[in-house]
Amino acid sequence: MKVKVLSRNPDDYVRETKLDIQRVPRNYDPTLHPFEVNREYTRALNATKLERVFAKPFLASLDGHKDGVNCMAKHAKSLSKLLSGSCDGELKVWDLTKHECVRTLQAHEGFVRGIVVRFCGTSFFTAGDDKTIKQWKMESPGYGEEEEPLNTILGKTVFTGLDHHQKDGVFATCGQQVDIWDEQRSSPIRSFTWGVDSFSAVRFNPVEVRHHVSTTLRHTHTHTHTHTHTHTHTLYSFSMFTLAYKVFIVSLPDAFKMDCLIFLCLTSLYTYDMRFLDRPITVHMDHVSAVLDVDYSPTGKEFVSASFDKTIRIFPKDGGRSREVYHTKRMQHVICVKWSADNKFILSGSDEMNIRLWKANAAEKLGVLTPREKVAVNYSQKLKEKFQHHPQIRRIAHHRHLPKSIFHQTKELRVMKEARRRKERNVRKHSRPGAVPVVSEKEKHVVTVVK
Amino acid sequence: MASPGKASVSDSHVGKKKKPPARYWQEETDGEKKGAEDGGRAAEEEPRTQKPKQEEHQREGKRFISGKSDPFPGPAPIPEDRLQKFKRKEKTKKHRRQHYKLRDIITRSEEASEMAQKQAARFDILLPEDAGFLEGDEEEDTYTISQEDIADAVDITSGAKYFNLKLSQFGPYRVDYSKTGRHLLLGGRRGHVACVDWQSKQLMCEINVMESINDVKWLHSETMYAVAQKKWLHIYDSNGIELHCIRKFNDVLRMQFLPYHFLLATASASSFLKYLDVSVGKEVTAICTKTGRLDVMCQNPHNAIIHLGHPNGTVTLWSPNQKEALVKMLCHQGGVRSVTVDKSGTYMVTSGMDKKLKVYDIRALKPLQSYFLPAGASCLSLSQRGLLSATTGDVVQVYKDVCNTPVTKPYMAHRVRGTAWGLSFCPFEDVLGVGHGDGFTSMLVPGAGEPNFDGLDANPYRSAKQRQEWEVKALLEKIQPELISLDPCELGQVDQATFQQRHQDRVQALVSVWKNLIVLLDT
Numbered sequence: 023m024k025v026k027v028l029s030r031n032p033d034d035y036v037r038e039t040k041l042d043i044q045r046v047p048r049n050y051d052p053t054l055h056p057f058e059v060n061r062e063y064t065r066a067l068n069a070t071k072l073e074r075v076f077a078k079p080f081l082a083s084l085d086g087h088k089d090g091v092n093c094m095a096k097h098a099k100s101l102s103k104l105l106s107g108s109c110d111g112e113l114k115v116w117d118l119t120k121h122e123c124v125r126t127l128q129a130h131e132g133f134v135r136g137i138v139v140r141f142c143g144t145s146f147f148t149a150g151d152d153k154t155i156k157q158w159k160m161e162s163p164g165y166g167e168e169e170e171p172l173n174t175i176l177g178k179t180v181f182t183g184l185d186h187h188q189k190d191g192v193f194a195t196c197g198q199q200v201d202i203w204d205e206q207r208s209s210p211i212r213s214f215t216w217g218v219d220s221f222s223a224v225r226f227n228p229v230e231v232r233h234h235v236s237t238t239l240r241h242t243h244t245h246t247h248t249h250t251h252t253h254t255h256t257l258y259s260f261s262m263f264t265l266a267y268k269v270f271i272v273s274l275p276d277a278f279k280m281d282c283l284i285f286l287c288l289t290s291l292y293t294y295d296m297r298f299l300d301r302p303i304t305v306h307m308d309h310v311s312a313v314l315d316v317d318y319s320p321t322g323k324e325f326v327s328a329s330f331d332k333t334i335r336i337f338p339k340d341g342g343r344s345r346e347v348y349h350t351k352r353m354q355h356v357i358c359v360k361w362s363a364d365n366k367f368i369l370s371g372s373d374e375m376n377i378r379l380w381k382a383n384a385a386e387k388l389g390v391l392t393p394r395e396k397v398a399v400n401y402s403q404k405l406k407e408k409f410q411h412h413p414q415i416r417r418i419a420h421h422r423h424l425p426k427s428i429f430h431q432t433k434e435l436r437v438m439k440e441a442r443r444r445k446e447r448n449v450r451k452h453s454r455p456g457a458v459p460v461v462s463e464k465e466k467h468v469v470t471v472v473k
Numbered sequence: 474m475a476s477p478g479k480a481s482v483s484d485s486h487v488g489k490k491k492k493p494p495a496r497y498w499q500e501e502t503d504g505e506k507k508g509a510e511d512g513g514r515a516a517e518e519e520p521r522t523q524k525p526k527q528e529e530h531q532r533e534g535k536r537f538i539s540g541k542s543d544p545f546p547g548p549a550p551i552p553e554d555r556l557q558k559f560k561r562k563e564k565t566k567k568h569r570r571q572h573y574k575l576r577d578i579i580t581r582s583e584e585a586s587e588m589a590q591k592q593a594a595r596f597d598i599l600l601p602e603d604a605g606f607l608e609g610d611e612e613e614d615t616y617t618i619s620q621e622d623i624a625d626a627v628d629i630t631s632g633a634k635y636f637n638l639k640l641s642q643f644g645p646y647r648v649d650y651s652k653t654g655r656h657l658l659l660g661g662r663r664g665h666v667a668c669v670d671w672q673s674k675q676l677m678c679e680i681n682v683m684e685s686i687n688d689v690k691w692l693h694s695e696t697m698y699a700v701a702q703k704k705w706l707h708i709y710d711s712n713g714i715e716l717h718c719i720r721k722f723n724d725v726l727r728m729q730f731l732p733y734h735f736l737l738a739t740a741s742a743s744s745f746l747k748y749l750d751v752s753v754g755k756e757v758t759a760i761c762t763k764t765g766r767l768d769v770m771c772q773n774p775h776n777a778i779i780h781l782g783h784p785n786g787t788v789t790l791w792s793p794n795q796k797e798a799l800v801k802m803l804c805h806q807g808g809v810r811s812v813t814v815d816k817s818g819t820y821m822v823t824s825g826m827d828k829k830l831k832v833y834d835i836r837a838l839k840p841l842q843s844y845f846l847p848a849g850a851s852c853l854s855l856s857q858r859g860l861l862s863a864t865t866g867d868v869v870q871v872y873k874d875v876c877n878t879p880v881t882k883p884y885m886a887h888r889v890r891g892t893a894w895g896l897s898f899c900p901f902e903d904v905l906g907v908g909h910g911d912g913f914t915s916m917l918v919p920g921a922g923e924p925n926f927d928g929l930d931a932n933p934y935r936s937a938k939q940r941q942e943w944e945v946k947a948l949l950e951k952i953q954p955e956l957i958s959l960d961p962c963e964l965g966q967v968d969q970a971t972f973q974q975r976h977q978d979r980v981q982a983l984v985s986v987w988k989n990l991i992v993l994l995d996t
Binding site: 026027029030044045047049050054055057059061063065412451455 | 623775
């Protein structure tokens with residue numbers, strides 16, 4: 023007879039010395055691992071709950087300004103420097119690693135309306151309510167030296183926005199009109215106006231280096247070609263009043279060569295494709311009060327918005343609802359917000375004189391992770407993604423604590439919206455078929471298109 | 474992972490007439506080329522354009538300095554049956570009208586799934602152990618080979634796995650092996666309980682509970698076990714210390730432990746099926762089955778459903794979420810004596826008082842085979858590799874591959890000293906444990922155990938630290954009892970019923986609107 027009985031040599035299965043790691047032989051046969059889906063579901067549920075447990079996004083508060091923070095600027099070359107301008111003309115340079123103010127200077131008499139760091143990182147420009155544009159050195163002045171701007175340009179009207187070109191020595195301001203300045207000249211090389219509206223913000227397009235966009239106070243935005251000085255493109259109007267809204271241009275990956283703009287209007291944000299400006303691609307609605315500032319993440323997949331209702335929200339670029347909301351009892355109306363260039367942090371400046379540093383991913387562990395930690399994080403992330411649509415997991419993942427006022431306001435807005443929708447449905451039901459056309463949410467916000 | 478030849482080769486310079494540097498062995502070819510050039514140019518163009526194509530084809534395999542090409546280009550092929558073993562689901566059919574994002578997501582996830590399937594199938598070759606086997610000589614039937622012969626023929630460690638424990642004082646013994654197969658629990662009818670590490674013959678604890686015992690079962694690890702005593706359910710530590718006496722569970726006759734749910738299912742003499750969550754210590758459900766004394770019980774390891782056999786010949790399937798049986802099957806003409814289900818949850822083997830042994834496909838609920846045994850089988854057990862053991866009186870018979878092919882004779886047979894009372898295959902070993910009136914016998918059954926275990930699931934060679942870590946992880950991924958149903962993959966499927974219901978509601982609403990319109994138009 024031929025016989026073989028299973029006999030394992032323990033030397034193959036037990037570690038040799040105490041200093042070795044344990045041996046773990048694997049067999050991926052599915053019959054040895056029953057209940058795959060159920061166990062993965064339980065793990066995903068635990069991962070979602072733990073994410074909520076570890077979601078502590080607030081990191082630090084930068085204290086020091088004597089008036090509300092009006093604008094912020096990221097340093098072009100350094101991740102740890104931040105510049106911020108306040109409503110009393112003071113400008114502070116912060117070291118984000120030590121949470122300290124490194125330099126303070128009195129830039130303007132009045133609001134600091136715009137700060138922008140030159141692409142080389144050695145100097146920065148500020149524009150203020152005292153109708154001046156000043157260029158400053160990035161290094162602190164040495165011992166005994168006075169804080170003096172490198173260059174001062176006196177303008178005729180108040181400037182409300184400032185932006186610098188990504189490669190050339192050209193910057194743009196807006197106020198009564200949009201001006202394009204050369205760094206060497208003291209008068210603008212080109213000016214644009216449309217109608218009698220004044221402008222509130224201007225931005226250079228980082229990809230299409232000859233374009234810039236600016237917005238006006240009364241709900242229009244324009245898209246112009248700067249150097250060729252030919253055509254203004256299209257002007258658009260919106261139906262709702264705004265407090266003020268700005269435009270931020272971000273380029274999506276170069277494969278598309280498509281530019282996205284985000285406009286802020288009352289409580290929502292609109293993403294537009296620059297090639298087709300007649301209707302927004304997406305409407306992002308989650309704030310209950312005016313949206314004051316927006317910034318894209320360096321990956322371009324998400325953006326953060328600051329609003330008058332004391333919260334900041336992070337939206338995915340194609341999603342209508344926010345994925346995250348940050349708020350604190352001490353943070354009042356958030357005026358400006360920036361997403362740091364390493365995609366990890368969000369900075370918010372509010373009108374109670376503080377700049378707050380937040381984590382972009384609230385449950386992320388900062389610092390260097392060991393390889394096992396990285397594997398565990400990746401696994402939990404994938405599990406959460408896989409089971410995100412199951413109702414119990416979705417309920418936990420979407421749950422956020424909101425301040426009572428915002429919670430009640432959201433409910434009220436929802437009731438109002440539902441009432442309007444029901445009324446429209448009834449009108450449509452009781453009128454001639456086709457008399458009341460169905461207008462999509464995106465089209466509702468566009469009044470006319472003016473060429 | 475990436476096949477070696479798939480890298481794109483830019484042949485932008487292939488068409489050009491750049492000559493490689495002259496080598497001393499290439500004089501002839503140069504001469505040939507020159508001769509061809511003197512001829513027509515047109516004739517030359519064609520071979521030139523064909524040459525780059527040939528070179529490109531050659532470059533698909535590995536490029537060697539000698540110019541030879543790889544005769545087996547691409548990744549090694551995987552046999553179909555191995556790939557099939559790891560296949561989970563068929564590919565979803567994609568509609569034309571689906572949103573492009575959804576289609577993209579489905580395509581990507583299916584690609585990733587296929588890659589995982591291939592990787593797992595490739596890893597299969599690295600499994601260290603092979604299954605056991607027993608082959609007789611020509612004209613020799615394997616069931617005539619005795620256990621002593623087998624023990625002599627194999628090596629000393631395997632031979633030590635055949636042993637008898639003479640325990641004639643305390644009645645017939647129930648047997649249970651722990652999930653890793655390392656530890657053995659013996660429970661005699663007159664109250665003797667012993668837990669042993671049977672491979673090293675080390676006694677962990679031995680107590681007498683001074684009451685009659687109906688059943689013994691290990692809980693999730695070798696640290697705790699449950700004993701169904703005459704009146705109540707008791708839980709003991711592996712040192713023999715009584716941890717709990719659960720009075721709610723009275724008159725328990727049989728028990729089954731569901732390892733991934735941490736549930737102990739108990740069948741009582743008063744026809745109650747009760748589930749106890751051993752991690753929290755709460756009774757999950759108590760189902761009054763109203764079918765009489767519950768004597769025959771087994772679990773389906775694939776979907777955690779409990780099978781109960783009844784004296785009227787029916788087998789009923791139960792889940793803690795329903796007060797009625799999920800399925801009622803009439804299996805035998807007399808009472809059902811024993812039920813067992815295989816580990817993949819496909820086949821159920823039952824034996825009854827009508828001396829028949831029947832095999833059913835439990836997923837389609839269809840009978841497959843029916844055998845006649847001269848004396849019916851009182852206990853049944855299926856091993857990890859599909860061997861069936863059946864006991865009648867004091868004879869234990871093992872059959873090979875009962876479910877697929879009709880079987881005419883047993884694979885092995887053995888006579889034990891008393892009437893068999895408990896039967897259990899050891900999980901990762903080629904061993905069958907029989908508890909009988911005279912004690913316990915461990916017999917060798919080559920080819921019964923799964924040769925390759927998974928270290929993260931049930932590792933017979935785990936240390937205490939590894940056991941503790943495993944216990945924590947297992948508790949964290951404990952499945953809630955609400956998820957127990959006939960199909961364990963229900964969570965992974967789209968809830969079509971709710972979708973259909975909502976669709977119907979919407980259609981009804983629109984239809985009513987249309988009807989109103991028509992009425993309006995008519996008037």
